[in-house]
Amino acid sequence: MLELDWVFEREGFRLEARQQLSAPITGVLGASGAGKSTLLAVIAGLFKPRQGRIRLDGQNLCDTAAGLWVPPHKRHIGLVFQDGQLFPHLKVRNNLLYGYHHLAPEQRRFTLDAIVELLELGPLLERRPGSLSGGEKQRVALGRALLYAPRLLLLDEPLSALDERLKQQILPFFTRIYCECQIPMIYVTHAVSELNAITGCLMEVKDGRLQPL
Amino acid sequence: MLSDYEWAVLALSAKVGIWATLISLIPGVFLGWLLARRDFRGKPVVEALVFMPMVLPPTVPGYLLLVTFGSQGVAGRWLEQTFGLQLAFNWKGAVLAAAVIAFPLMVQAARLAVQMVDRRLEVAASTLGASPFRVWCSVTLPLILPGILIGSIMVFSRSLGEFGATITFVGNIAGETRTLPLAIYTATHQIDGDTQATRLILVCLALAFFSLLISNLLMRRSERWLGVRRA
DSSP: OEEEEEEEEETTEEEEEEEEEOSSEEEEEOOTTSSHHHHHHHHHTSSOOSEEEEEETTEEEEEGGGTEEOOGGGTOEEEEOTTOOOOTTSOHHHHHHHHHTTSOGGGOOSOHHHHHHHTTOGGGTTSOGGGSOHHHHHHHHHHHHHHTOOSEEEEESTTTTSOHHHHHHHHHHHHHHHHHHOOOEEEEESOHHHHHTTOSEEEEEETTEEEEO | OOOHHHHHHHHHHHHHHHHHHHHHHHHHHHHHHHHHHOOOTTHHHHHHHHHHHHHSOTHHHHHHHHHHHSTTSHHHHHHHHHHOOOOTTSHHHHHHHHHHHHHHHHHHHHHHHHHHSOHHHHHHHHTTTOOHHHHIIIIIHHHHHHHHHHHHHHHHHHHHTOOHHHHHHHOOOTTTTOOHHHHHHHHHTSTTOHHHHHHHHHHHHHHHHHHHHHHHHHHHHHHHHHTSSOO
């Protein structure tokens, strides 16, 4: 369970989140510029809230009153961006293993083979990101995040760069990921159609607040 | 093809160029990164100081080096007493002179390269468990390598051509500080020196052409390696 109770402020922009999220997949909607990406950045530890607390499965990740702050690389929270952000100098195989190599052996939950099979990445392993299509890049980015076995997976408009046909191809993977990997997800998008297919738990970022839809 | 004298001039120039490149490398990349990624008090002042050697007549940094690192200078005396290192009128001084003049080129190349790196790649690496140091080593550094390479070739080439600061700081001593441009200058001041000057000028032309050619080939290779250019 993710417990949010914080206020973020920067250059006149304000975002407030006081919610408990416990659904397998939480969908977060909002217009562009509403603060959806900021919400994820604060959860991942890329931005510091001005004041408040973040707890994940009972562990404090941030508590401004106690001066507690866990940096992003120690939070064990995965983040997948709109355009994948694959490392251009590494082959798909090494992109997939990047986070995996940062885990102690006992923290590893999935093997490369299992993830490759789940996301149908076999033919791509020896290729470079520059030669992949948008949908392929997104599947590799997902696989890379999953191999890191995060406690929570944040998805920042993961499909918005893809056309409708590709979206329909990739959407089923998200439910499959939850069923097979048991990793809770927060799925941020401005397209409600993507969320209807995968979750019933919907939230909204509006007027500077995270609130139930 | 070349005489012993010409080989010696060429070898000295190469030695000065390589050392100047090596000592500019780490501080140049660090400063380039700092200027690209960090905002700090006094940043405009640091920028102005770093790029000053590019806009000054090279004799000015040369003279300042002589005053500071010459045998009567504070730093020069200290280096000689502590390490037995003498810079003035010595090839090591020529390295320092060339490095000072060419340093901004390294900083500028590194800075541009760092600015080109998509910061979200670094963010992605940190959310995959990489500490800031690991992010730098495994993402930032590989992605700026082509820029560092270009910077190195520019520093090396600029060092080969360094004249004003060198002759002011370390003089024009055959076999010690007489690099290619100084040897050409010397030849043009000798009676019957025309042939010598022409031969050295041809060496310079060949050197400049091949260093640019090699840098372009290396660039293509590294772009392919980074996936920017298709094979």
